Amino acid sequence: MVQLAEKSPVIRLDDRDNVVVARVEIAAGTDVGAGLIARHDIPLGHKIATEAIAxxxxxxxxxxxxxFAGEDIAPGTWLHSHNVLMDDFQKDYRFAQDYVPADLLPENQRAQFMGYHRADGRVGTRNFIGIFITVNCAATVARKLSQYFDEERLADYPNVDGVVAFVHQQGCGMEMTGEPMDLLRRTLSGYIRHPNTAGALVVSLGCERNNIPDFMAAEHLATGKMMRTLTMQTIGGTAAAVDEGKRIIREMLEEANKTSRAPASAEHIMVGLQCGGSDGFSGLSANPGLGRAMDLLTRHGGTAILSETPELYGVEHTLTARAKSEAVGRQFIDRINWWLDYNAGKDVQMNGRVGPGNNAGGLANVIEKALGGSKKGGATGINAVYKYAEPVRERGLVIMDTPGFDPVAATGQIAGGATLICFTTGRGSCFGSVPAPTIKLASNTPMFTRMQGDMDINCGTVIDGDMTLEDLGQQIFDCILAVASGQPSKSEMLGLGEDEFAPWPIGVTG
Structure with a gap:
């Protein structure tokens, strides 16, 4: 819990800590409370030693x-990456010992939103026509089609949120066996099957490794009224493919427009949890505030997906203790070990410093970043662990293995079924996603004020002492219900999301 004394310049997070966090910029010589004198100028969001640390x-x-202290540290010293060293230490995984199931509300007491009901029982938060490509060679056709169906041409289809091209750089010149092709295909099929996708047109060149017949067979997809395919080499090239694509999409728009929003239980909401451009306040305000909201969502029967595995490294033992079973906990450790092997000898944050923005914002290393990032998942137990883009079938809090890079991570979550993304940021990341909209949560008031055009909620009210984490969690939960019901998020107003579709480009390109 954040403990904030009236007008205190620092925040103490736990009585057993040997640091406090600067709530504001603190000048050297300032008494920050209880006779503790700052020995250096301390930027806001950074740490101060409260006692001697050998x-x-x-x-x-x-x-x-x-x-660990890189030198003898006196009380009042500024603590950061220059004197807080990252080192390996023995961790007690305590598999499943702290598992707490969600305290589910009775079905008749669960919150509701206005969503799009699908034939398979799932409920979407948006209603899109998607144009998908099996290979980058078809990207221009997809782009031309999405650009053609602009706001003016969609005016006759008020129940359709848009026609979107999902363009990527893969599909040929890549490994056919093992994870790379499987990962690309399950990402594409996850978007095609997504509850926010009313209809899908799949476009191919025709000679690529990820050709339509093999893709459809591997992913058990079948054509129909709202699932169509188009091969450029067969139809006669680029222009002919664009003309035929327009005709197909017009037919699908007519059908998609017949669906309208209707009441649905919040149990159908699945939220992908993201953080980017984190700072020293992210783990104090936006992330734990979002965690409180996810505790509410899981009580109402919904699902939260915690991801960005490399950014959970260092606190994985706190998550294995919350796993539903030892088997689930060990699945997560297997993914951590995969990442340690994958990162061996590489200049990445698992082996050293975090990104420049994270570091400037007060985060000394990936362990501190992970400590804050893991709080997005709240306090309930972890029910399952999924590989990248696998369909999420368990409700409650789950983990999906993804990279830390936001577009790639969110793409995997959406492919898994996330119908919304909640994205916390301290430095001010500008991000959006389709077909699942993104809600942006600012960790501090100065950044929120500076970037109000991109930010949906100011979580800095907790740092300012104007709101509790519980109240913030309720505010975020209410915003989730509103956006799920059709209220546009800031990123949607800005038109962000189409270029943020980024399947994980793992494997060899040759």
Whole structure:
């Protein structure tokens, strides 16, 4: 819990910590409380030692080790990547010992939203026609089609949110066996089957490795009124493919427009949890506030997907303890170990410093970043672990293995079925997604004020002492219901999302 004294310049997160966090910029010589004098100028969001820490001893934040003192540290010292060193230490995984199932509300007491009911029982938050390509060679056709169906041409279809091209750079010159092709195909099929996708047109060149017959067979997809295919080499080239695509999409628009919003239980909402451009406040306001909202969502029967595996490294033992079973916990550790092997010898944050923006915002290393990022998942138990873009079938809190790079991570979550993305940021990431809209959560008031055009909720009210985390969680949950019901998010107003479709480009290109 954040503990904030009236007008205090610092925040103490746990009585057992040996650091506090600067709520505002603090000048050297300032008494920050209880006789603790800042020995340096401390940027907002950064840490101050509250007691002497001998070289090699742990630095504790949220009663969790975030690193070790690189030198003897005196009380009042600025703590950051120059004197908080990342090192390996023995972790107690405590598999499933802290598992707490969601305290489900009775069905007649669950919140509702206005969504699009699909034939398979799922409920969408948006109603899109998607244009998908099996290979990058078909990208121009897809782009021309989505650009043709602009706002003016869609005016006759008020129940359709848009026609979107999902363009990528893969599909040929890549590994056919094993994970690379399987990953691309399940990502594409996850979007095609998505509850926010009313209809899909799949466009191919015709000679690529990921050709339509093989793709459709591998993913058990069948053509029909709202699932169509188009091969450029067969139809006669680019112009002919564009003309035929227009005709097909007009037919699908007529059908998609017959669907309208109707009441649905919040149990049908699936939220992908993202953070980007994190700072020292992210783990104090936006992330735990979102965690409170996810505790509410799972009580109402909904689903939350915690991801970005490399950015959970360092606190994985706190998550295995919350796993539903030892088997689920070990699945997560298997993914962590895969990432350690994948990152071996590479200049990435698992082996060193976090990104420049994270570092400037007060995060010393990936362990501290993970400590804050994991709080997006709230306090309920973890029911399942999924590989990238696998269909999420368990409700409650789950983990999906994804990279930390936001567009790739969110793409995997949406392919898995996420109908909304909640994205926390401290530095001010500008991100959007389709067909699942993104809600942006600012960790601090100065950034929210500066970037109000991109941010949906100011979580800095917790840092300012104007709101509790519980109240913030309710505000976020209410916003989720409103956006799920059709209220446009800031990123949707800006037209963000089409270029953020980014399947994970793993494997060899040759």
């Amino acid at each position: 070289k090699g001893n742990p630095v504790r934040k949220y009663d969790t080790i975030i690193g």
